[in-house]
Amino acid sequence: MTKLNTFEQAVATYEPVLGLETHIELDTNTKMFCGCSTAFGAEPNTQVCPVCLALPGALPVANKAAVEATIKIGLALNCRIAEWTRFARKNYFYPDMPKNFQTSQYEEPLCEDGYVDVVVDGKAYRVEIERVHLEEDTGKTLHVGGTTGRIHGATESLVDYNRAGIPLVEIVTKPVPGTGALAPEVARAYTAELRDIVRSLGVSDVRMEQGSLRCDVNLSLNRPGEEWGTRTETKNVNSLRSVERAVRYEVRRQSALLDAGERIFQETRHFHETTGETSPGRSKEEATDYRYFPEPDLAVMEPSREWVEELRASLPELPRKRRERLQAAWSLGDKEMQSVVNADAVDLIEATVAAGATPSAAVKWWLGELSRRANESGEELAAMRITPAEVAELQGMVDDGRLNDKLARQVIDGVLAGEGSPSDVAAKRGLEVVSDTGALEAAVDEAIAANPAVADKIRGGTHAAAGVLIGAVMKATKGQADAGTVRQIILDKLG
Numbered sequence: 001m002t003k004l005n006t007f008e009q010a011v012a013t014y015e016p017v018l019g020l021e022t023h024i025e026l027d028t029n030t031k032m033f034c035g036c037s038t039a040f041g042a043e044p045n046t047q048v049c050p051v052c053l054a055l056p057g058a059l060p061v062a063n064k065a066a067v068e069a070t071i072k073i074g075l076a077l078n079c080r081i082a083e084w085t086r087f088a089r090k091n092y093f094y095p096d097m098p099k100n101f102q103t104s105q106y107e108e109p110l111c112e113d114g115y116v117d118v119v120v121d122g123k124a125y126r127v128e129i130e131r132v133h134l135e136e137d138t139g140k141t142l143h144v145g146g147t148t149g150r151i152h153g154a155t156e157s158l159v160d161y162n163r164a165g166i167p168l169v170e171i172v173t174k175p176v177p178g179t180g181a182l183a184p185e186v187a188r189a190y191t192a193e194l195r196d197i198v199r200s201l202g203v204s205d206v207r208m209e210q211g212s213l214r215c216d217v218n219l220s221l222n223r224p225g226e227e228w229g230t231r232t233e234t235k236n237v238n239s240l241r242s243v244e245r246a247v248r249y250e251v252r253r254q255s256a257l258l259d260a261g262e263r264i265f266q267e268t269r270h271f272h273e274t275t276g277e278t279s280p281g282r283s284k285e286e287a288t289d290y291r292y293f294p295e296p297d298l299a300v301m302e303p304s305r306e307w308v309e310e311l312r313a314s315l316p317e318l319p320r321k322r323r324e325r326l327q328a329a330w331s332l333g334d335k336e337m338q339s340v341v342n343a344d345a346v347d348l349i350e351a352t353v354a355a356g357a358t359p360s361a362a363v364k365w366w367l368g369e370l371s372r373r374a375n376e377s378g379e380e381l382a383a384m385r386i387t388p389a390e391v392a393e394l395q396g397m398v399d400d401g402r403l404n405d406k407l408a409r410q411v412i413d414g415v416l417a418g419e420g421s422p423s424d425v426a427a428k429r430g431l432e433v434v435s436d437t438g439a440l441e442a443a444v445d446e447a448i449a450a451n452p453a454v455a456d457k458i459r460g461g462t463h464a465a466a467g468v469l470i471g472a473v474m475k476a477t478k479g480q481a482d483a484g485t486v487r488q489i490i491l492d493k494l495g
Contacts, residue, residue, distance in 0.1 A: 002256045007248050008181070010221075010255035016183040017228050018176040018247065019218030020127075022194060024169045025137065025211070026069050027204045031165035032136045033060030033103060033298075038167075040210075044160035052165035054099035059297050062087070066134060066167035067110070068311065069203035071303060073169055074111025074132045075312050076197050084302045085110045087134075087295040095159050096139035104135035104170075106292040110303075116197070117320075118189040119338055120182050127190045128174040139164040169204075175228070183219075184247040185342075188240050191215055192344055195240075196319040208238045209383070215243055217271075219250045221258060229254070230264040234271050234278050239380060240344060245276040253278065319346075326350060330359035343371050344381055351388035352395075361395045362388075369409060373416070386415050394422040397432075406479045407431045433482050437489075440473070440481060444489050447472035458494040466490045 031038055034051035050058035074081055088106040114129035139161040146153030171194065179186040195206045195213055206213040215238075220231040232254070234246045254264055268281035317325075323346060327337040330353075340346055345366045352362035366381065370391075374381045394411060397403040403411060403426065414425030426432050447469045448455045457465040466487055473486045 002260050002262065004252045005255045005259065007252055010251045011181040011183075013223065014221040014251070014255050014258065015177065015224055016179060016247070016251050017220045017222065017231070018173075018179060018183055018187055019231065020173045020176075020187060020190060021216040021218065021233075022171045022191065023137075023214045023216075024073075024171065024198055024204050024206060025213070026066050026167040026169060027202075027212075028063055028065045028069070028167055030063060032063050032066055032134070032167040033165055036165065042162055044158070044162060047162040048164070052098070053161060060103065062298060062301065063167060067301065067303070069167075069201070070110050070132060070134050070169050071308060071311050072201050072203060072315065073171070073198060074114065075308075076201060076315060076318055077111070077114035077116060077129050077132060077171070077194075079111035079114030079129060079132055081303060081308050082108060082110055082112065084108065084300055086300045087298045088292045089295050090135075091291045092289075094138070095157065096141045096161075096164065098139065098161060098164060102135060102138070103295055103298070105133035109133035110301075116190055116193050118186065118193050119341075120185045120189050122335070122338070123182070125176075125179065125186050125189075127176055127186070130172045130174045132169060132171050135168050135170060137163050137166040137168045177228075183251065184244040187217060187247045188244040189342070191243050192240055192341075193319065196346075200316055200319055200322070202316070208240070211238065214238060217243060217246045217250070219247060219254070220264070221251065221254045229258070230266050232264065232267055232269050232278075234269045235281065237271050239273075241378070241380060242271060242273060242276075246271045246278060249277055322346075330363070332359075332363070336363070339367055343367055345371070348382060348388055348391075352391045355389045355392035357392040357395045361398075362391065365391050365395065369412060373412075384416065385418060386412065390415055390422055397422060397426065401482055401485075402426070402432045404433055404479070404482060407433065431480070433480055440477075440486060441489055443473045443476045443481070444469065444486065444493065446476065448490075448493065455494055458490065463491065466494075 028038055030036060031052060034049050036047045036049050036052055039047070051060055071081055085105065085108045087103050089101040090104045090106070091101045093100050109131040111132035112130070114132070116127045116129065118125050118127065139159050140163050142158045142160065143154035144158060145155030176186065195208070198204050198206050204212055214236045217234040217237055218231045220229040222229045232250060234250060237243050237246050257264055265283065267283050269278040270281050271278050323337065323341065326346065332340070340349060340363065343366065348366050349359070349362045352366070353359050370384060370386065371381060374384055394403070394408055398405065398408055410429065410431055411422050411425045414420070414429060415422060419425045419428060450472065451468060454465050454468045469490050470483055470486050473481055474483065
């Protein structure tokens with residue numbers, strides 16, 4: 001196997017070109033072309049009908065709510081909405097596709113030519129949107145037997161068609177050159193912004209961990225001034241962190257192959273969460289391989305301009321405007337607000353403030369201690385086992401003098417371990433600040449007796465020396481004294 005370059009070596013020689021294809025499952029009550037329920041978690045093959053099972057004579061009817069949701073997404077992405085659009089048959093054979101074709105859109109998508117702006121490391125990037133189109137999801141195949149969960153080594157394969165026909169929106173970017181060493185971060189920032197936009201519209205829960213937002217990452221490399229290289233497509237990447245890691249790995253892998261004079265194959269690849277690596281899938285088809293042709297069982301759609309403008313007027317506050325409003329309300333500078341965005345912490349901080357914490361305290365916890373722990377564990381910040389309400393409760397205990405920052409960090413340990421709320425953890429572990437004045441005075445007296453020279457300095461007016469005695473008291477109380485209270489007791493005795 002060719003030894004991989006470091007990422008830094010790769011981007012010093014080659015220019016990455018990104019492309020992202022995102023599938024978003026719409027939150028409609030019924031499927032795209034029939035009246036079957038889209039509810040998650042039903043018994044296999046109980047939410048099916050002749051249409052989604054492709055029985056002879058069954059005819060589809062387009063779901064107007066899905067069309068409306070797609071137009072809203074297109075408008076929020078600054079797209080042009082087509083004056084007329086139609087569905088097409090995308091022909092391929094796979095067990096989870098009962099019709100042996102997918103009803104999608106090809107030459108006449110519903111939305112085209114939009115863009116999303118993101119900021120990474122202080123620099124603005126515009127990611128251009130080529131198209132936003134509607135299609136139906138496939139069924140779900142479960143491979144039984146073996147150890148990998150894949151078809152290789154399985155003893156049998158089972159298919160659940162409950163998901164077949166659920167409305168999907170596919171959002172396809174144009175190639176994104178010029179990102180250089182920030183290509184992984186730009187890919188992540190775009191995916192996060194897209195998720196936030198769609199979530200704000202209320203048309204999907206866009207939960208990557210549950211598959212309602214799935215990202216395919218396209219990447220090619222070329223030397224400066226040369227034509228773009230052959231692209232690979234890493235399929236179904238299911239977290240923001242994984243989007244970043246997939247780009248980073250493919251840059252390293254492709255650069256090593258090019259350096260060795262080897263060929264990059266146009267193929268799909270699988271991303272492995274545990275290793276952060278990709279592995280070959282199948283050779284990548286071209287559009288002609290799918291033999292697209294217009295769907296004869298569905299009429300052409302012509303969204304009226306009046307309807308489109310009604311939908312435009314109904315759009316909620318979009319993420320960029322919301323961030324500007326929150327930045328002003330929280331009194332944050334541009335760099336600090338960008339750090340909040342990059343950490344994917346806007347919703348978390350807003351909810352923490354709504355639960356009673358000050359903006360500065362909420363920012364401190366989410367961007368500080370909690371971000372550090374998320375990075376160490378490889379988790380997304382929002383996936384951690386602590387809620388905004390619990391962070392607000394924790395800060396309230398600090399504000400009330402029941403905890404100091406050191407004790408608060410120990411309380412976080414317990415909350416993340418599932419031991420209960422901050423109050424529960426503090427009580428169980430005996431972590432609250434010592435409030436018994438008599439006990440504190442006794443600890444101060446012991447510290448003074450053990451450090452007579454320091455005590456003399458304080459008596460002589462060198463109050464900065466009190467830090468030595470404060471440290472001794474904190475050690476004696478195992479960090480459970482309030483430093484401010486201890487300092488005041490020391491100065492009262494010696495000042």
